Amino acid sequence: GAVVSQHPSWVICKSGTSVKIECRSLDFQATTMFWYRQFPKQSLMLMATSNEGSKATYEQGVEKDKFLINHASLTLSTLTVTSAHPEDSSFYICSARDFSGTADTQYFGPGTRLTVL
Amino acid sequence: KQEVTQIPAALSVPEGENLVLNCSFTDSAIYNLQWFRQDPGKGLTSLLLIQSSQREQTSGRLNASLDKSSGRSTLYIAASQPGDSATYLCAVFPGYSSASKIIFGSGTRLSIRP
Numbered sequence: 001g002a003v004v005s006q007h008p009s010w011v012i013c014k015s016g017t018s019v020k021i022e023c024r025s026l027d028f029q030a031t032t033m034f035w036y037r038q039f040p041k042q043s044l045m046l047m048a049t050s051n052e053g054s055k056a057t058y059e060q061g062v063e064k065d066k067f068l069i070n071h072a073s074l075t076l077s078t079l080t081v082t083s084a085h086p087e088d089s090s091f092y093i094c095s096a097r098d099f100s101g102t103a104d105t106q107y108f109g110p111g112t113r114l115t116v117l
Numbered sequence: 118k119q120e121v122t123q124i125p126a127a128l129s130v131p132e133g134e135n136l137v138l139n140c141s142f143t144d145s146a147i148y149n150l151q152w153f154r155q156d157p158g159k160g161l162t163s164l165l166l167i168q169s170s171q172r173e174q175t176s177g178r179l180n181a182s183l184d185k186s187s188g189r190s191t192l193y194i195a196a197s198q199p200g201d202s203a204t205y206l207c208a209v210f211p212g213y214s215s216a217s218k219i220i221f222g223s224g225t226r227l228s229i230r231p
Contacts, residue, residue: 006160034218043206043223044161093160095219104148104210106219110160 003027004096006109013084014117020080021112023094029074030096034106035067038091050077084116119144121209123222131230132199138192138225140207145185148210148217152181152192155204155224164205165192199229 003026013019023033031052036044048069049057056069066088068080077096081088093111097104120143130136140150149168153161165174165181167190173182180193190207204224211217 041226043221046218049218091158104217105166106210108153108161108163111158113158 004094004107004109006092006094006112008112009110010113010115012115012117015085016083018080018082019084019114020078021092021094021114023077023079023096023109025075025096025098025107028096028098030077030098031074032097032099033071033077034095034097035069035077035079036093036095038093038111044093047079052077081114084114086116089114089116119147119209119211119220121207121220121222123205123207123225125225126223127226127228129228129230130197132197134197135193135195136197136227138194138205138207138227140190140192140222142188142190142209142220144211145188146212147185148212150181150183150190150210151208151219152179152190153206153208155206157203161206197229199231202227202229 005024007022011019033050035047037047038044046059047062050069050071052071052074058064066082071077091111091113095106095108097106122141124139151166152164154164155161167174167183178195183190204226206224207222208219
């Protein structure tokens with residue numbers, strides 16, 4: 001099956017710094033990617049939809065200036081957490097949508113654990 | 118607005134038992150439904166995907182059923198093993214369009230006691 005990778009798998013940073021997380025679809029082109037965050041013992045919360053070549057669509061309550069999304073190519077989307085604070089510590093998961101032919105399937109990355117000190 | 122509910126939120130059973138996890142959704146107009154497994158601190162592993170035209174899918178000891186008219190899906194795990202311990206999430210694709218967003222249930226945390 002299709003594979004989606006995320007890098008880094010975990011990151012620890014100081015408060016006030018910015019952190020970039022990459023999401024790549026390895027064997028298919030994804031015009032749409034999604035970014036989720038997950039707090040302990042909770043389900044995934046959709047943060048934003050990343051569209052190749054256009055601006056991301058953010059869910060209500062998600063600050064677009066804090067969580068910068070860039071979908072530079074059909075296989076890469078990046079999420080930058082700007083001026084990170086401890087409350088941004090979470091598990092961030094991306095997914096890439098294979099929307100081709102008769103299929104409509106999302107493949108999920110392994111996640112990135114962000115800890116802000 | 119589509120809502121996905123999973124019951125129970127947590128389940129603990131002894132090894133060897135057969136068990137059923139439940140998922141319900143409020144809008145029956147779905148494209149497909151998918152069951153995932155998530156181990157602590159890990160990403161999602163897709164278990165089974167059921168297209169809206171299908172009624173069930175099987176993989177090994179897992180069987181997932183779908184009843185669109187009643188807005189329900191079940192995940193049946195046969196002969197449970199300690200390695201099955203994880204959180205199980207069901208997710209619904211509302212429709213076949215570029216604007217569709219997958220909607221997750223809150224998950225069932227499963228613990229299999231040796």
